[in-house]
Amino acid sequence: xxxxxxxxxxxxxxxxxxxxxxxxxxxxxxxxxxxxxxxxxxxxxxxxxxxxxxxxxxxxxxxxxxxxxxxxxxxxxxxxxxxxxxxxxxxxxxxxxxxxxxxxxxxxxxxxxxxxxxxxxxxxxxxxxxxxxxxxxxxxxxxxxxxxxxxxxxxxxxxxxxxxxxxxxxxxxxxxxxxxxxxxxxxxxxxxxxxxxxxxxxxxxxxxxxxxxxxxxxxxxxxxxxxxxxxxxxxxxxxxxxxxxxxxxxxxxxxxxxxxxxxxxxxxxxxxxxxxxxxxxxxxxxxxxxxxxxxxxxxxxxxxxxxxxxxxxxxxxxxxxxxxxxxxxxxxxxxxxxxxxxxxxxxxxxxxxxxxxxxxxxxxxxxxxxxxxxxxxxxxxxxxxxxxxxxxxxxxxxxxxxxxxxxxxxxxxxxxxxxxxxxxxxxxxxxxxxxxxxxxxxxxxxxxxxxxxxxxxxxxxxxxxxxxxxxxxxxx
Amino acid sequence: xxxxxxxxxxxxxxxxxxxxxxxxxxxxxxxxxxxxxxxxxxxxxxxxxxxxxxxxxxxxxxxxxxxxxxxxxxxxxxxxxxxxxxxxxxxxxxxxxxxxxxxxxxxxxxxxxxxxxxxxxxxxxxxxxxxxxxxxxxxxxxxxxxxxxxxxxxxxxxxxxxxxxxxxxxxxxxxxxxxxxxxxxxxxxxxxxxxxxxxxxxxxxxxxxxxxxxxxxxxxxxxxxxxxxxxxxxxxxxxxxxxxxxxxxxxxxxxxxxxxxxxxxxxxxxxxxxxxxxxxxxxxxxxxxxxxxxxxxxxxxxxxxxxxxxxxxxxxxxxxxxxxxxxxxxxxxxxxxxxxxxxxxxxxxxxxxxxxxxxxxxxxxxxxxxxxxxxxxxxxxxxxxxxxxxxxxxxxxxxxxxxxxxxxxxxxxxxxxxxxxxxxxxxxxxxxxxxxxxxxxxxxxxxxxxxxxxxxxxxxxxxxxxxxxxxxxxxx
Numbered sequence: 026x027x028x029x030x031x032x033x034x035x036x037x038x039x040x041x042x043x044x045x046x047x048x049x050x051x052x053x054x055x056x057x058x059x060x061x062x063x064x065x066x067x068x069x070x071x072x073x074x075x076x077x078x079x080x081x082x083x084x085x086x087x088x089x090x091x092x093x094x095x096x097x098x099x100x101x102x103x104x105x106x107x108x109x110x111x112x113x114x115x116x117x118x119x120x121x122x123x124x125x126x127x128x129x130x131x132x133x134x135x136x137x138x139x140x141x142x143x144x145x146x147x148x149x150x151x152x153x154x155x156x157x158x159x160x161x162x163x164x165x166x167x168x169x170x171x172x173x174x175x176x177x178x179x180x181x182x183x184x185x186x187x188x189x190x191x192x193x194x195x196x197x198x199x200x201x202x203x204x205x206x207x208x209x210x211x212x213x214x215x216x217x218x219x220x221x222x223x224x225x226x227x228x229x230x231x232x233x234x235x236x237x238x239x240x241x242x243x244x245x246x247x248x249x250x251x252x253x254x255x256x257x258x259x260x261x262x263x264x265x266x267x268x269x270x271x272x273x274x275x276x277x278x279x280x281x282x283x284x285x286x287x288x289x290x291x292x293x294x295x296x297x298x299x300x301x302x303x304x305x306x307x308x309x310x311x312x313x314x315x316x317x318x319x320x321x322x323x324x325x326x327x328x329x330x331x332x333x334x335x336x337x338x339x340x341x342x343x344x345x346x347x348x349x350x351x352x353x354x355x356x357x358x359x360x361x362x363x364x365x366x367x368x369x370x371x372x373x374x375x376x377x378x379x380x381x382x383x384x385x386x387x388x389x390x391x392x393x394x395x396x397x398x399x400x401x402x403x404x405x406x407x408x409x410x411x412x413x414x415x416x417x418x419x420x421x422x423x424x425x426x427x428x429x430x431x432x433x434x435x436x437x438x439x440x441x442x443x444x445x446x447x448x449x450x451x452x453x454x455x456x457x458x459x460x461x462x463x464x465x466x467x468x469x470x471x472x473x474x475x476x477x478x479x480x481x482x483x484x485x486x487x488x489x490x491x492x493x494x495x496x497x498x499x500x501x
Numbered sequence: 502x503x504x505x506x507x508x509x510x511x512x513x514x515x516x517x518x519x520x521x522x523x524x525x526x527x528x529x530x531x532x533x534x535x536x537x538x539x540x541x542x543x544x545x546x547x548x549x550x551x552x553x554x555x556x557x558x559x560x561x562x563x564x565x566x567x568x569x570x571x572x573x574x575x576x577x578x579x580x581x582x583x584x585x586x587x588x589x590x591x592x593x594x595x596x597x598x599x600x601x602x603x604x605x606x607x608x609x610x611x612x613x614x615x616x617x618x619x620x621x622x623x624x625x626x627x628x629x630x631x632x633x634x635x636x637x638x639x640x641x642x643x644x645x646x647x648x649x650x651x652x653x654x655x656x657x658x659x660x661x662x663x664x665x666x667x668x669x670x671x672x673x674x675x676x677x678x679x680x681x682x683x684x685x686x687x688x689x690x691x692x693x694x695x696x697x698x699x700x701x702x703x704x705x706x707x708x709x710x711x712x713x714x715x716x717x718x719x720x721x722x723x724x725x726x727x728x729x730x731x732x733x734x735x736x737x738x739x740x741x742x743x744x745x746x747x748x749x750x751x752x753x754x755x756x757x758x759x760x761x762x763x764x765x766x767x768x769x770x771x772x773x774x775x776x777x778x779x780x781x782x783x784x785x786x787x788x789x790x791x792x793x794x795x796x797x798x799x800x801x802x803x804x805x806x807x808x809x810x811x812x813x814x815x816x817x818x819x820x821x822x823x824x825x826x827x828x829x830x831x832x833x834x835x836x837x838x839x840x841x842x843x844x845x846x847x848x849x850x851x852x853x854x855x856x857x858x859x860x861x862x863x864x865x866x867x868x869x870x871x872x873x874x875x876x877x878x879x880x881x882x883x884x885x886x887x888x889x890x891x892x893x894x895x896x897x898x899x900x901x902x903x904x905x906x907x908x909x910x911x912x913x914x915x916x917x918x919x920x921x922x923x924x925x926x927x928x929x930x931x932x933x934x935x936x937x938x939x940x941x942x943x944x945x946x947x948x949x950x951x952x953x954x955x956x957x958x959x960x961x962x963x964x965x966x967x968x969x970x971x972x973x974x975x976x977x
Contacts, residue, residue, distance in 0.1 A: 139748050139857035182697040193695050195704075196672075211944045217853040218885040219669050220922040221658040221708055222940055223929060223967050224949045228671075228704035232697055249754035272615050278725035280756075319795050377693040381615035409694040446696040453699060464698055468687045472956060473700045479955035480948060491699050 034121040039099040040078050043123065046095045047081060054082040054129070065104075065124040068111040069171065071370050071420060072456050077104055077118035082129045086202060086210060086241040089125065093239060094208030096123055102485050105235040107177025108150060110169075112373055113454025115181065115234055119489035125239060127176050133157045141247045142199055142216065147176025147240045154245075163247040166191040169450065170359065176240045181452035182232030186283045186355070189275075189408030190314075191248060193450065195231050202242035203230050206481040216244055229476070234452050235487035237480050251314035254282070255324045256348045259311065260304035260337040264288055264391065267307040268384040270334035271407040274311065275380065277330060279323050283312040284408040285355050288391070291362065291402030291415075295354045298361035303354060304338035309407065310351055355404065362402045362415035369417045374401075374433065376440035377411040377449025386443055387412060393435050397428045411449035438463065453491045461492060510597040515575040516554050519599065522571045523557060530558040530605070541580075541600040544587040545647065547846050547896060548932050553580055553594035558605045562678060562686060562717040565601065569715060570684030572599055578961050581711040583653025584626060586645075588849055589930025591657065591710055595965035601715060603652050609633045617723045618675055618692065623652025623716045630721075639723040642667040645926065646835065652716045657928035658708030662759045662831070665751075665884030666790075667724060669926065671707050678718035679706050682957040692720055705952070710928050711963035713956050727790035730758070731800045732824045735787065736780035736813040740764055740867065743783040744860040746810035747883040750787065751856065753806060755799050759788040760884040761831050764867065767838065767878035767891075771830045774837035779830060780814035785883065786831055788824075831880065838878045838891035845893045850877075850909065852916035853887040853925025862919055863888060869911050873904045887925035914939065929967045937968060 047055050056062075057079045066076035083089045096103045102122025109116055118124060127148040134144035141163060145154060152172045154165050167178060168185035177183070179201070184193035191197075201213040203226075213226035230237060261267040267286055274281060287295070287308045296303050309331075313323040328339055342348045363371045378386045387403060394401045394414070405412035414436070418429045437447040437460045447453075447460045462470045470492060477484075478494045523531050532538075533555045542552035559565045572579045578598025585592055594600060603624040610620035617639060621630060628648045630641050643654060644661035653659075655677070660669035667673075677689040679702075689702035706713060737743040743762055750757060763771070763784045772779050785807075789799040804815055818824045839847045854862045863879060870877045870890070881888035890912070894905045913923040913936045923929075923936045938946045946968060953960075954970045 137855070137857055138752060140855045141752075142855075182695075182701075184695055188695060195695075195701070205944070205948065209944045209947070211948055212942065213945070215853075215917070215922040215940060216855045216920040217887075217916075217922045217925060218856065219658075219660055219664060219671075219853060219887065219925050221851075221924045221926050221928040222922045222933075223708070223937055223945075224713075224952055225658075225671070225701075225704045225708055226941075226945065226948060228701045229952075232699070232701055237700075249752075251754075276614060276617075276725075278727075316798070318798065322792070322794065375697075377691075377695060379613070379616045379618075379692045380694065381613055411693075411695065440693075441691070444692040446691040446693045446698045448697045449693060449695050450697050452697040457698075461699055464691060465702075466688065468681070468685045469689070469699075469702060471685070472681065472687055472702060475955040476700055476705075476952055479951040 035078070035101050039101050040121070043095050043099050043101045044079060047092060050091065051081055051088070056080050065106050065109070065116060065126060066118050068109050068114060068116050070112045070114055070456060071372055072114035072117065075117035075119050077124035078121045080124045080126055082126050084129050086204065089204045089239050089241050090208050090210055092123065092125065093204050093206070096485055097207050097483065100483050100485060102488050103239065104487050105176065105180070105239045107148065107174030108171065110171035110173050111177060111181060111454060112375070112451040113456035115452060115454040115490060117455060119455065127174065130241065136161050136163065136247070138163070140216070142244050143247055144242060144244045145175050146242055148174050150174050151178065158247065162250055164250050165197070165245060165247055167194050167197055175243055175245065179231050179240055179243060180234050182450065184406070184450040186285055186406060188406060189284055190280060190282045195228060197246045198227055198231050199244040199246060201227055201230050201240055203238040203240055205238045206483065206486050232452065234454065234490045236477060236491050237486060253317040253320045254312060254314040254348065255320050256310065256312045256342045256351050257324060257327060258340045258351045258354070259309045259331050260306035261308070262306055262335055262337060264307045264387055265384050266334045267309050268387060268407060270331050271309055272380055273330050274327055275408055277326065279313070279326055281311055281408060282314040283310070285310045286405040286407040287354065287358060288387070288403040291358055291404055294361040294365050294402050295357055298364050299353055299357045301350060301354055306337050310355055358402065358404045359415055362417055365400055366417050368419070370420050372416040372418070372429065373451070374414040374416060374436050375411070375448045375451040376436050376445060377409065378440055378443045378445030380410045382443040382445065383407065383410050383412065386439060386445070389439055390414060390436060393432055397432055399428055399432050401432070409449070410445065455489050458492065511554070511577050515577050516597070519571050519575050519577045520555060523568060526567065527557055527564070532556050541582050541585070541592060541602060542594050544585050544590060544592050546588050546590055546932060547848055548590035548593065551593035551595050553600035554597045556600045556602050558602050560605050562680065565680045565715055565717050566684050566686055568599065568601065569680050569682070572961055573683050573959065576959050576961060578964050579715065580963050581652065581656070581715045583624065583650030584647065586647035586649050587653060587657060587930060588851070588927040589932035591928060591930040591966060593931060595931065603650065606717065612637050612639065612723070614639070616692070618720050619723055620718060620720045621651050622718055624650050626650050627654065634723065638726055640726050641721060641723055643670050643673055651719055651721065655707050655716055655719060656710050658926065660926040662761055662882060664882060665760055666756060666758045671704060673722045674703055674707050675720040675722055677703055677706050677716055679714040679716055681714045682959065682962050708928065710930065710966045712953060712967050713962060729793040729796045730788060730790040730824065731796050732786065732788045732818045732827050733800060733803060734816045734827045734830070735785045735807050736782035737784070738782055738811055738813060740783045740863055741860050742810045743785050744863060744883060746807050747785055748856055749806050750803055751884055753802065755789070755802055757787055757884060758790040759786070761786045762881040762883040763830065763834060764863070764879040767834055767880055770837040770841050770878050771833055774840050775829055775833045777826060777830055782813050786827055834878065834880045835891055838893055841876055842893050844895070846896050848892040848894070848905065849927070850890040850892060850912050851887070851924045851927040852912050852921060853885065854916055854919045854921030856886045858919040858921065859883065859886045859888065862915060862921070865915055866890060866912060869908055873908055875904055875908050877908070885925070886921065931965050934968065
């Protein structure tokens with residue numbers, strides 16, 4: 026299991042100096058109460074928590090500037106916090122410091138129908154945003170499992186089931202307001218749909234996990250709500266056939282809206298948990314959306330393609346109720362996996378490989394699980410090569426934890442060997458730091474570290490996540 | 502007119518030292534012949550040229566590493582050169598140095614149908630790439646006016662008429678191999694379709710105009726060639742109606758493939774130049790592509806929407822010949838504009854504003870032209886708010902050149918005031934450097950300069966373009 030490195034914690038004097046300055050302005054929006062600190066040092070992962078020394082609840086960008094400027098002057102770490110649903114220990118205060126809980130910065134600004142954009146504060150969650158948009162005819166498609174905050178989703182470059190059609194968070198940020206390490210407020214770009222004006226600060230901040238600055242506002246991209254939606258659930262006799270079918274559907278040029286793969290282990294877990302009456306077997310859920318005629322033709326085409334891959338069963342659904350029943354299989358996957366073993370914990374892995382190598386990667390992962398005796402149902406955003414094992418294990422059992430470590434190591438190394446990445450949508454946090462150099466090489470890590478040193482020379486922005494400035498040799 | 506700042510040129514001793522080292526390995530692929538140098542210091546713009554001291558023609562990444570390492574050791578500038586079709590003086594060797602002409606690195610690697618990607622060397626041009634792809638069923642959609650090199654298109658974050666559907670170069674680069682300032686070779690990311698693994702080095706290099714490194718290979722994204730294509734040419738009685746119609750079409754959710762606007766001045770110029778029998782008036786060219794049924798329904802829908810905006814004339818075309826005739830109006834626009842005044846030069850402006858502000862921006866630009874007595878037909882990638890004036894003028898006429906300067910200044914400032922950018926797809930080069938700080942603010946420029954200093958501390962990579970490390974105060 027990854028453990029936080031022993032980082033030098035911030036001095037008590039520096040902390041006290043910061044708290045004395047912040048206190049009068051923030052009042053009861055600054056707390057050192059242990060339960061609050063504990064809650065803010067922990068995310069959705071199995072990784073050891075590390076509570077911050079205090080938690081602040083800023084209300085606007087000015088307050089963030091004030092807090093960061095103060096922390097910068099005293100060398101005190103700043104850790105932005107959204108909903109605490111990250112998966113790699115992103116919010117652990119490894120060096121102590123001040124956690125910025127952004128939940129009170131949750132305003133949704135004016136929606137521009139012509140530009141299909143909306144300005145939001147970082148604390149708004151994706152479901153709240155979509156509830157706000159309901160009457161506009163537009164929606165925000167990025168859908169990680171949790172009801173995460175937009176700021177957190179930007180920071181981890183999140184995606185989800187809609188990415189195959191609409192793209193990831195990287196494709197949904199037009200412009201950001203970011204407070205940099207020294208308290209400077211930067212707007213990363215204009216509101217134009219495209220630009221060739223200088224370095225892409227927006228995409229540098231997307232996925233930076235709070236290590237380069239604190240996001241205080243975002244203009245995000247929206248899409249028209251499709252008129253019609255149709256979903257198919259198709260069971261296959263093997264993993265290889267299911268994934269080959271998915272590749273064939275993608276290759277046909279049909280603009281699928283969503284396409285998810287659940288392996289037979291996962292399907293059995295879901296059936297046991299939710300009793301949906303699913304056919305046994307490796308399963309694809311494929312969804313099309315758009316105008317009703319196009320959707321109907323695309324669905325016919327998809328079932329025709331699927332028929333070449335020996336499907337055991339094809340179920341299609343148009344009504345919201347029937348479609349919900351199909352999607353319940355996917356949404357329950359995580360809990361169904363955990364429920365396979367009462368009292369167990371789950372680790373969601375996050376390899377992403379070129380689609381052409383996905384069948385190979387999944388087959389090898391299943392072989393590993395069998396060899397190591399580890400239970401780990403598989404779900405995959407098969408359209409973009411991203412697959413999650415839900416590794417079900419008892420962290421108190423050292424021998425089992427070592428076998429899980431071996432599995433995680435193999436998965437990361439194999440993803441890299443197949444031309445892929447160790448993380449498609451969860452990020453590095455501190456849980457995957459050890460593999461970053463293997464994926465990017467020393468030269469890539471050096472370039473990243475040079476950027477970190479340039480923009481955060483005192484290493485106060487969420488230190489210990491993604492990389493440490495000293496991870497790589499100086500670049501000059 | 503923008504002029505190159507007086508930058509300190511590299512010393513003769515340093516240059517000679519570099520040439521002595523490079524000569525034996527490169528042989529006749531290193532030249533100091535004046536005509537070759539002259540050709541390489543000049544791009545497609547009106548901006549004053551600045552020849553490099555020598556031109557090298559590397560054949561592979563190893564040779565680029567060798568050249569850059571040598572130049573780095575001696576502090577000699579390196580200026581990458583694609584086809585010389587940039588628009589803002591990007592290839593001018595403002596401090597002298599070695600031009601790297603990448604035209605001999607023009608290999609196209611294996612196409613992956615499953616991943617819809619292709620690895621290319623930077624010197625291959627977009628038309629050569631598409632000719633290579635012809636039998637694969639895939640195509641590369643990014644289409645700036647010129648037959649530019651892929652490396653140059655990446656470096657300027659180029660786009661074109663297909664951007665409204667397929668996106669810009671930023672959306673078409675999966676991974677890059679880049680030689681950094683010190684000669685280190687970096688792969689910017691894996692080949693997975695998405696990743697959350699660390700800072701986005703890929704998007705940092707896209708649009709960096711060679712100021713952070715030399716691109717030596719790229720894996721680019723491809724798309725299936727659509728089965729059917731249909732094009733409409735629609736003339737309107739006013740600029741406002743044409744642009745409002747375009748916004749309505751975008752808002753309908755129809756996935757238009759291309760949508761271009763030509764103002765009435767441009768249409769008259771084209772008609773005079775090409776005699777296509779076009780209706781007079783502000784004109785939209787709208788294209789749909791996909792399966793034949795969808796395309797037919799989308800076209801019907803588009804003409805229905807257009808009928809609400811008092812169209813003077815609607816022509817639709819399905820055959821390649823008829824469609825070519827319509828697109829000839831767009832393709833001839835530049836030359837038709839220049840031909841309005843024999844002997845004149847043209848400046849393509851490149852503002853890009855939020856689509857909601859485009860009508861206002863175009864109206865104001867037309868008013869400026871009338872007030873200043875400047876002839877400047879307008880073409881616009883109306884779907885993404887990017888519009889080009891082709892400013893037709895005599896650079897030898899000082900009074901006129903000053904009026905043109907006033908026009909350019911107003912266009913840039915207004916784009917920024919409307920929430921847009923000074924450049925949608927041409928880049929900054931040295932022609933637009935003066936406005937970069939106005940667009941990004943001092944804080945934004947400081948952050949960019951900090952990145953430049955971090956990755957190119959000796960300022961040898963295409964110096965004087967986008968920014969100088971000393972443009973902004975130190976960031977710490």
